[in-house]
Amino acid sequence: MAPSPPVAPSGLLRMRDFRLLLAGAAAGQVGAQVTLVALPLVAVLVLKAPAFEVGLLTAAETAAFLLIGLPAGAWVDRMRKLPLMIRADVVRAAAMASVPLAAVADVLTMAQLYVVALVTGAATVFFDVAHQSYLPQLLPKEQLMAGNGALETVRSSAHVAGPGLGGGLVQLVGAHLAIVADAIGYAVSALFLMAMKRPPEPPPEPVPGASLRSDIAEGLRFVLGHPLLRVIAATTGLGNFFTAMLMATQTVFLVRVLGLEPASVGLMLSASAAGGLLGALTAGALAGRLGQARIIWLSALATGPFALLWPLSGHGAAAALFAAGSGVVSFGAVVYNVAQVSFRQTLCPPRLLGRMNATLRFLVWGTLPLGAVVGGAVAGSFGARAALWVCALGFLLVPIPLLCSPLRRMRDLPAPPDDMDGPGTSDHGSGAEPVTVA
Template sequence: MSASPRVAPPLPRVAPHSPWRLRDFRLLLAGAAAGQAGAQVTLVALPLVAVLELEAPAFQVGLLTAAETAAFLLVGLPAGAWVDRMRKRPLLVRADVVRALAMASVPVAGAAGVLTMAQLYAVALVTGVATVFFDVAHQSWLPQLLPRERLVAGNGALEAVRSTAQVAGPGLGGGLVQLVGAHLAIVADACGYALSALFLLGVRKPESPPEPPAAGTSLRGEVMEGLRFVLGHPLLRVIAAATALGNFFTAVLMATQTVFLVRVLGLGPGAVGLMLSVSAVGGLVGALCAGTLAGRFGQARIIWLSAAASGPFALLWPLTGRGTVALFAVASGAVFFGAVVYNVAQVSFRQALCPTRLLGRMNATLRFLMWGTLPLGALAGGALAEAFGARAALWLCAAGFLAVPLPLLLSPLRRMRELPVAATVEEPPHEAPGTGERDGTVAAG
């Protein structure tokens, strides 16, 4: 008597083109979740170390925020050329290890009673440099793991992970600070980066070796090639301008919100963490809705629409008082919703637009242009809060968010529904260094 045929169990119901079907992408997401969760704890804990344990004035808190992002100005441009010459996974793992060790030094020094603001600045700067290389390599590696038609879904999933960490992490961070103290809470960040490195080590897909630089090409020539690609494209130029403006005022907010919440509104560490967690729900909803909204309104249209619709909510930040604390969370939730929808659309566009050999330089150039304003905004916010109070800094922040959509509304994006697709992209020709000619550009769609 023959044995009955074995029936395979049904496969999970996953969309045919979903990146979730790929094991390596799931590991990438797990690593992102671990690293982001730890980083969100530090988002609450590190400023609280300065404010509560070291009693730093507002300008020094702003300077700490500036130190975290200064690397985008210091090494942002050459980082792209270096990343294009290296395999991405080993670089990501090394960056995670550096960040884990740097963060671990804070609780060690705190337990020994020797923690100073100088060490916090150094940790922030070292971690920032590692983050520059990590972020550029991460965005350049994703198109090697996913087909280009899955990039919007992949970036949406990564934004969902980041937004989930932004919801859970600050609340966890505030609770840890309340329970064990600010400096010991940073242990969670060191563990998160270590876990991220372990997950990335599990990715199996062979990585194509980087193309060797052309004979006679210098690092400066490669950096200039990335600059020409970005600045020579009208849509990338305007996206860079709007994002740089938004990041400047985001840094003003980041530099002053802890001072405002603790010293003006009188919130404790647990309440500060809960406030930031509730605020981040908007970002999570934005990540989950980004693909649907881009399909309904068009990827080009949703870029300017998300910024224009969410910006006015920033006016609620400086209007928040001790009896209306919920206004701060509502404002942050709405602004974060718009920012995440915007990011999913524009990051997916530039990943699909750029030739593979230029991905590192393109991402680094845009990070330099977009994120180079972060330390400047943090210094401006800290100085303004020191001189006129944290509420005055938040008024500047609110006015700035109203101006963010203007470059987008004055550009060709306002008349477009969809962005150019990969088929319209021409690979920029390899040029001899120093010719000064523009790389190939993309026809407007």
């Protein structure tokens, strides 16, 4: 598939609804990144939880992808996407708001944190599947690479700003009150989505004789029956397993091993995310120069070894090794994601988008709670640094499925059949009303 001419970000930003989608993503992501720092610190500093319980908290945040990931795709395909995203944001805002309320009332427990993590994780499953399925309705297929790049830029920018903000808030008002920022972020995201003026989505037409089981099976057949989607699922699932190990142990490592204060933890994670922002800004250009297929395996192969800097980091200036390793690994992960998500959205028929995205999320995000539990167990038994060594060595294995696949011999990804009922082929024009940016 020859690369499409790049769409200037300024062209996308003239679309009012896409601007609102970006603004909502920014608000929700900043809040979520504050919680990335604050919620584990609530467990570590306020409730004095051991490493294994912190790992379980990380597992609870992502368990929904394993528990309801497959049926969620079938449900999303039967629902209008934008109202579903709004409802998910409202649920997440309410769940997060319960944490500071319980803490102020002095009734907060680890059990409540687990419940909040499970509820927000379930809402995130529906939000993310609907979000990835909605973008091809908003943009024609030749603009999907640019659209995904813009969303990744927003997400990566939030990853840079959010942890530093979260660490500062924890230092200033305490970990439990910092969670308020996440509740506000999800509420603001819902308001931006409600302001979109795109014509209401028609409800998906029911398929005669369809059932939840048959819908799930169709999504599985589509993903597992495509050789490139299979290898993308295997690679991403493996990478997410070791990423979850990192997430489950990094707060314990930074606070209890390196002795960093909450503000320094936030700044450390913000510095780590700078590489992801650079990856989002350059993914389209790299794909155009090197090829969309080639950049998928090159990004994982070239950046994975830098994970070895995590366990090598130490006190004082040596703590910067942790940020440097995370920055390079994040750069590769974001470039990889922009390329492979754009390919998935182009390949899949609109009626299967929810099931395709949910099936892949089940396969690749279902490894997150498993990795978090393993990370917490290793850290609890052998120490956080040992868990980081296992995690870092695991990242060296991530590119292997890609290198053993047909992607290794491709420059660009194959185009879908011309007669496929694919995203961007329906009559939705530019996807939004062009509005001059003020």
